[in-house]
Amino acid sequence: MTNRASPLPNWAQKSAQKRDSLKAKINPAWLLDLSPTVDLSESSTVSAMDVLQQYGRQVLSKQEWELTxxxxxxxxxxxxxxxxxxxxxxxxxxxxxxxxxxxxxxCLTEVMFDEAVERAKELDEHFERTGKPLGRLHGLPISLKDSFNVKGVQSAIGYVSFLDxxxxxxxxxxxxxxxAEGAVVYCKTNVPVTLMMADSVNNVTGRTLNPNKLSLTAGGSTGGEGALVKLRGSLLGAGTDIAGSARIPALCNGIYGFRPTTLRVPFVGLTAPGRVGSPSPxxxxxxxxxxxxxxxxxxMRTVADSEPWKVDHTCVTVPWRTVAPPTRPLRFGYLKExxxxxxxxxxxxxxxxxARKLEDTGHAIVELDGRVPSLWETSRLAWKFFETDPQHVPAQxxxxxxxxxxxxxxxTTLPELQGWEPSVDELFEMNLQRQALVGAWHDIVVAERLDAIILPTxxxxxxxxxxxxxxxxxVLANMLDVRSS
Amino acid sequence: MTNRASPLPNWAQKSAQKRDSLKAKINPAWLLDLSPTVDLSESSTVSAMDVLQQYGRQVLSKQEWELTxxxxxxxxxxxxxxxxxxxxxxxxxxxxxxxxxxxxxxCLTEVMFDEAVERAKELDEHFERTGKPLGRLHGLPISLKDSFNVKGVQSAIGYVSFLDxxxxxxxxxxxxxxxAEGAVVYCKTNVPVTLMMADSVNNVTGRTLNPNKLSLTAGGSTGGEGALVKLRGSLLGAGTDIAGSARIPALCNGIYGFRPTTLRVPFVGLTAPGRVGSPSPxxxxxxxxxxxxxxxxxxMRTVADSEPWKVDHTCVTVPWRTVAPPTRPLRFGYLKExxxxxxxxxxxxxxxxxARKLEDTGHAIVELDGRVPSLWETSRLAWKFFETDPQHVPAQxxxxxxxxxxxxxxxTTLPELQGWEPSVDELFEMNLQRQALVGAWHDIVVAERLDAIILPTxxxxxxxxxxxxxxxxxVLANMLDVRSS
Incomplete structure (x- = not known):
């Protein structure tokens, strides 16, 4: 018998190495010297916003504080x-x-701070030399969800096995x-393992906490991004969304998030959490x-104007259209709950x-409660599509x-789908169910001449x-995928 | 023992009734009185174009002949x-x-001649009353492939069982x-049973012959339409295309046919030859x-301008765009065989x-032979998608x-797919194979800056x-489904 603590299991050693390596890339002078009374644990009710307000100027100069x-x-x-x-x-x-x-x-999984500053230098030199910015995003640091591949930088997306x-x-x-538009890439942000949860937690980099109150979720799957943006560690970030992943972190942290129609922003070159080639619509x-x-x-405009269909064969060839502001009152579908x-x-x-504010400014509110298909059934169908993989690749x-x-x-699993396995026959049925849902919503939108729909996140x-x-x-928006242009 | 001929089987009786009913709807004064030497059989080498030239004025007045x-x-x-x-x-x-x-x-499966003339009267009265045509297609007779549902008119699409x-x-x-644009609907046209062949033949209305030479195929699946248009029994017709069905009849008969990108022309309200809800892309x-x-x-412009997304939830919300004529030489991909x-x-x-004519007028021809994925393998993959139905509904x-x-x-079946049954796992593989094909073509189009591709029909x-x-x-175009707008 020995007194030595048993060594960490192999997976935990890899995670620890990853966290150490991340830590080593961050300049210690850029860390706050916090009072030992500041509890940053995941059960703490502390607001990171308050901590930042109180301690931020330890690291940030006055100009840096104001800029950010x-x-x-x-x-x-x-x-x-x-x-x-x-x-x-x-x-x-x-x-x-x-x-x-x-x-x-x-909130971070990868930092590229040194490379970012080098890049920024080049941009400044370009401006100096040419008298013009490089592009529409000249000099803007943009943060990325961990899924986005960056040459030479890991995309573990929370799987310990992906560290290999x-x-x-x-x-x-x-x-x-x-x-190409002049942006600066400087960090990637935390996600839930599998990307199919609203808690950005995994065994690689751990859990992202909510800046407003650390004991609350930062949302997911773009949760690291949501928390980073909320703390103004980023002005603009790129996330993904298949069931709410770009919108849930916006709700949880208190920022703006948008899920566009599919096939407009090029998706090639993201690390997939599951099996690619799914027949899911x-x-x-x-x-x-x-x-x-x-x-x-x-x-959105910058991406659409870049002719993304030239770099991604799945993108639709649909240019950005500027729509004139409406000159009539709008009609909002209103699904309260x-x-x-x-x-x-x-x-x-x-x-x-x-709803009241819209009505007060002359717009029409069209109540939808009780007139639309059950969101529960809609979600259940969505999850069947998500779980349509006989090989269960995320589990692998x-x-x-x-x-x-x-x-x-x-x-975020559905007990009633435990053990469910898809068949080709059932895919036909599921597609018909989806078409019926899309058709039902479409008919209401057309009959009521709705310009938009408001519903809870x-x-x-x-x-x-x-x-x-x-x-x-x-997940309703993902199921319907309204193809407005 | 009896001398009476055995009665027709039930299916043949139904077909005979259908043909008789179709015949009864056609004014006998509108039929040609042909010499008994004119062989209209499917082995005849006669040209219906010649017969029409020779005999057409028996039925058509001088004005009608010139108009048509x-x-x-x-x-x-x-x-x-x-x-x-x-x-x-x-x-x-x-x-x-x-x-x-x-x-x-x-070439016809349904005639609505009486209703059409009634409709035309209403259109004339509308014009008389308002001084304006009803719409962009005011007074134009448009023929329809049998698949298009018309209220109160059968859509048998060549299945005897659909007569019930x-x-x-x-x-x-x-x-x-x-x-709504003022068109007149006056007939529906013949198709191959199952719609998955290039010979418009079935046990309901029989076989459509090629107007240029009766012993040749009129193509399919929009073959009745192709033959009718070629004989100028129609100026404009609507067909469908999943493997060439709008283009093959154009080739076989010698007319113009076009297969647009999917999801732009509303597809709701067509009678399907197979199972709906397929996971096929x-x-x-x-x-x-x-x-x-x-x-x-x-x-195409009339349909796009009608805002078809309001009547079909699958249509993309992409308005018609007028593209200025190019001011530079174009670059044509050229796949010879x-x-x-x-x-x-x-x-x-x-x-x-x-190719020579394009080059002579200053355009560039970019040879693609040997540089693109095998069309045979592409077709084989397409047929796997088409046959992805464990219930084999067309056979039912x-x-x-x-x-x-x-x-x-x-x-038009592939012997190597005899007995093939799809699995959900194989659908993933098939989707990846398709993505690879689309990607390979996309890369060539982008690298060679191709404006269009010419290939044989x-x-x-x-x-x-x-x-x-x-x-x-x-079928290549159906597989790639290039989303130009």
Whole structure:
């Protein structure tokens, strides 16, 4: 018998190495010197926003504080274009603030701070030499969900087994588009393992906490991104969404998130959490996270104008169209709640006050409650599509390292689908069910001449870790995938 | 023992009734009185074009002959808009000419001549009353492939068992769009049973013959349409295409046919030959048959401008875009032939002379032979998608009546897929194979900056009945489904 502690299991050693390597890439001078009384544990009720306010200037200069605090991406790009600030200044400020955010809520998976500052230098030199910015995103640091491949940088997306993969040898198509427009890539952000949960937790980099209150979830699967943006460690980030992953973190953290129609933002070059080639009609889609609606539009317009169909054969050849502001009152479909997930008072107040404000400004609210297909049944069908894989590839990725299952994995499976296996025959039935759902919504939209639909993102605001559960409100958009252009 | 001939089997009685009922709807005065020496059998080498030239004026007045002979749809619409001719005159002329065409090549499945003339009267009255045409297609008779549902009219699409179905209670979405623009619907046209062959033959209405030479195929599956248009019994017709069905009849008969990108022309309200809800990514699409390229554009523009996404939830919300004529030489990919189906001399001459003419007018020809994935393998994959149905619904439709299989069904199956049954696992593999094909073509198009690709429709001109076989050249477009807008 020996007194030595038993060595860490192999998977845990790999994780520890990864975390150490991440830590080693962050300049220690960019970390806050916090009072020992500041509890940054996942059960803490501390607000990282408050901690940042109180301690942030230990690391950030006055200019860096103001630069990171006071602008959205569009505003920052204007400062950069007018050369009121250099790309190096902006990049350095956001690298530092991202380092702080990571210290507070554990939101980063990869840092490329040194490369980012080098890139920013080149951009400044380009501007100096040519008198013009490189592109529409000249000098803007953009953060990326861990799924986005960046040449030479790992894309573990929370699987310990993926730490054994060689880093990608090329960038995701979107990354190349952003770089061509002058953006600076400086970090990647945390995700839930499998990407199919609303808690960004995994055995590689651990759990991202909610900046508003650490004991709450930061949402997922673009949760690291949501927390980083909320703490203004980023002005604009790229996420993905197959059931709400770009919108749930927006709700949980209190930022702006957008899920566009599929096949418009190039998806090639992302590391997939599951099996590719699925016959499911529900496709993942890339969407931005940011601080203003105009920033989300900036992201979408920049991508569409880049002719993404030239780099991704799945993209539709549909140019960006500028639509004139409406000159008539709009008609909003209003789905207040689904009976299977009644709203908490805070969420209900959000819904009713939004409707009231629209009515007060002359727009029409068309009540949809009771007139649309059950969101619960819709979600159930969506999950059947998501689980249509006889080889259960995500489970294989988990088993490959021997890592244990994180508890949140239990919260977003559907007990009634335990043991369910798809058949080709059932795929036909599922497709017909989906068509019926899409048709039912389509008919209401046409009959009521709806311009848009308002519905909850979730039944409440951010919840405690590992309790978010099934996301019936957000997955509706993925199921319908309305093809407005 | 009795001398009486054994009665017809039940299925044959139903077919005979259907044919009699069709015959009874055609005014006998609209039939040609042909010399007994004119052989209209399917082994005859007679040209129906010649017969029509020789005998047509027995039925058609001088004005009717000229009206049906001298214009394309765009030209006819101009005459109608200028009131140089009435909708009744035009409709009557085309009803008569369609009746003759049917007598010669057996191209019709349904006639609505009386209803059409009534409709034309209403259109003339509308014009008289309002001083304006009803829409862009005011007074134009448009023929429809049998698949298009017309309220109260059968959609047997060649299945004897479908003769027992109640007629549809509503129009296909496209039919409503055409009617809203002032078109006149006056007949439906013959198809191959199952719609998956290039010979328009079935046990309901029999076989459509090629107007140029009766012993040759009229193509399929929009073959009745192709023959009717060729004989100028129609100026513009609507077909469908999942492997070449809108283009093969254009080749075989010598007219213009177009297969657009999927999800732009509303497909709801067509009678399906097989099982709906397929997980196959290869979707059927509606395309026009006509006498000029400008007529095909007229069809597409009219449909796109009708906001078809309001009537069909599967349509993309992509408005028609007018593209300025190019001011630079164009770059044409040129796939002369696939080694698995070498071109006959006539087809080869067509390809080389097209390429030469383009080069002579300053455009670039980029040879693709040997640089693209095998069309044979591409077709094989397409057929796996087409046969992805564990219930084999087309076979059920055939068995339901006891009708015998038409011989052509043997020619477009792939022996190596006999007994093949899809699995969900294989669907993943098939989707990956398809993505690889689409990606390979995409990369060539981008790298060579191709504006368009020219390739054969088939290895020869029209062939003898029941010998067309596998359509490797046309199915490529369905597999790739290039999403230009």
């Amino acid at each position: 605090e006071e602008h959205d991406a569009t505003g920052m790009l204007q400062l950069l274009a007018e050369r009121k600030v250099s790309a190096v200044e902006v990049t350095t400020a956001f690298c530092k603030r991202a380092a702080i955010a990571n210290q507070l809520v554990n 993969h060689e880093p990608p040898t090329s960038n995701a198509a979107l990354v190349d588009i952003l770089l 529900i496709l993942p889609v890339i969407g931005p996270e940011g601080h203003s609606v105009r920033d989300l539009e900036l992201f 689904d009976p299977s997930r009644p709203l908490h008072p805070t969420a209900l107040r959000g819904m009713t006050s939004a 990725h988990l088993r490959a390292s021997g890592e244990p299952l994180v508890p949140a994995l239990e919260t 979730y039944q409440s605001t951010a919840v405690r870790h590992d309790t978010y559960g099934f996301m019936i409100y957000t | 002979e001298e214009h394309d749809a765009t030209g006819m619409l101009q005459l109608l808009a200028e009131r140089k001719v009435s909708a009744v005159e035009v409709t009557t002329a085309f009803c008569k000419r369609a009746a003759i065409a049917n007598q010669l090549v057996n 179905h109640e007629p549809p209670t509503s129009n296909a979405a496209l039919v409503d769009i055409l009617l 290869i979707l059927p699409v509606i395309g026009p048959e006509g006498h000029s390229v400008r007529d095909l554009e007229l069809f 696939d080694p698995s189906r070498p071109l006959h001399p006539t087809a080869l001459r067509g390809m080389t002379s097209a 439709h055939l068995r339901a009546s006891g009708e015998p299989l038409v011989p052509a069904l043997e020619t 088939y290895q020869s001109t029209a062939v003898r009945h029941d010998t067309y076989g596998f359509m490797i050249y046309t």
